[in-house]
Structures are given as C-alpha cells and as structure tokens.
Amino acid sequence: MVPLTALVKTTYVTGPDLMPHFNGLPAAKIIGSQAPGFSSGQAIAAMEEVGQKILPAGYQFAWSGLSYDEKRAGGTSTVAFMFGLIFVFLVLAAQYESWTLPGAVMTAVPFGVLGALVFNWMRGLDNDVYFQIGLLVLIDSVRRTRCCACRRRSNCGRKASRSSTRRCWPANDGCVRSS
Numbered sequence: 001m002v003p004l005t006a007l008v009k010t011t012y013v014t015g016p017d018l019m020p021h022f023n024g025l026p027a028a029k030i031i032g033s034q035a036p037g038f039s040s041g042q043a044i045a046a047m048e049e050v051g052q053k054i055l056p057a058g059y060q061f062a063w064s065g066l067s068y069d070e071k072r073a074g075g076t077s078t079v080a081f082m083f084g085l086i087f088v089f090l091v092l093a094a095q096y097e098s099w100t101l102p103g104a105v106m107t108a109v110p111f112g113v114l115g116a117l118v119f120n121w122m123r124g125l126d127n128d129v130y131f132q133i134g135l136l137v138l139i140d141s142v143r144r145t146r147c148c149a150c151r152r153r154s155n156c157g158r159k160a161s162r163s164s165t166r167r168c169w170p171a172n173d174g175c176v177r178s179s
Helices: 040-054 066-072 078-094 101-106 109-123 129-153
Strands: none
Touching: 066 129, 078 101, 078 129, 109 129
C-alpha cells in the first residue's frame, strides 16, 4: 500500500463553492419575472435587448426552462389553429359526404373568432394559451350552432318521400332537439 501523501500534496485555497455551467460553458444564472401588465414574451425581448447592449464581446446569453420552451414554440398557435380549421372542414366533409356543404358551415367561423378577439381586446385580457385553446373549441361550437341552424331551416327533420332525391343532413350533428 502506498500512502496518498506520497503521490499528492493537498492545500486549502479559497474559491467558489459552485461553478455553474450551461451548454458546456461557465455561466451566470439570472432569474427574473415580467412586471405587472407585461407578457413573458415582452420580458424575454427586453432581456435580449439589454443583453445585446451591455454584454461585452465574446459573451452570449441563452434561455432555459419555460423561457426556452416559449422561444422554441413561439408562433405555433397559428399552425394549430389552421390545422383545427382543416380538421373541422374534413370532418364536416365526411359527415355530409360533400365538399361544398362544409364551406357554407365554415363561413360562420370567422365571425365567431372575430367576436372572441374583439371581446378579449376590449376586456384587456391576455392572448395566452388558454385563450388560444378556447379559440379552437370555439370553432367546433360555431360549427355545431351553424349546423343546427341549417338543419332547422331545411325540411330534413321530416321523412323524405321515396321519390325525393334530396339529401338530409346527418342526425349526429350535435344539435339538441326537443321532442
């Protein structure tokens, strides 16, 4: 057995207790929050602007946690909204076995979305993820309301005669009917 003191000499020195690293580089962690009345996106933009002005050459900043996810996922709500519209259109096309009838039903969607946007703006509410999910749900609500209105105006609720070639709308369109 060889004693450890024969191989190394230990001395106590002062230094940092913890040397944080991020992306393999020495890092300083800054934690902050947005001021009341500002969104997290505005706070991130302000931090980036300050970082570009103040940090010397060779220094950089990067995001982690929720801020990183927000920067990475920014703008995906528009894609989700468009896919929601396409999905509802295709479901209606399959339900009514027609490519033109869903177009008539989908004409009510912009009015519902515009009303929600105006009301949200008038109330001063944030355009957050809950509002965006609500817009997707609103598409289906407008579709159901529009289908019910079209169904009530048509005579499809009555039995069609055998000689009639008129197509009735499906009964599973989400309408609540009273007996």
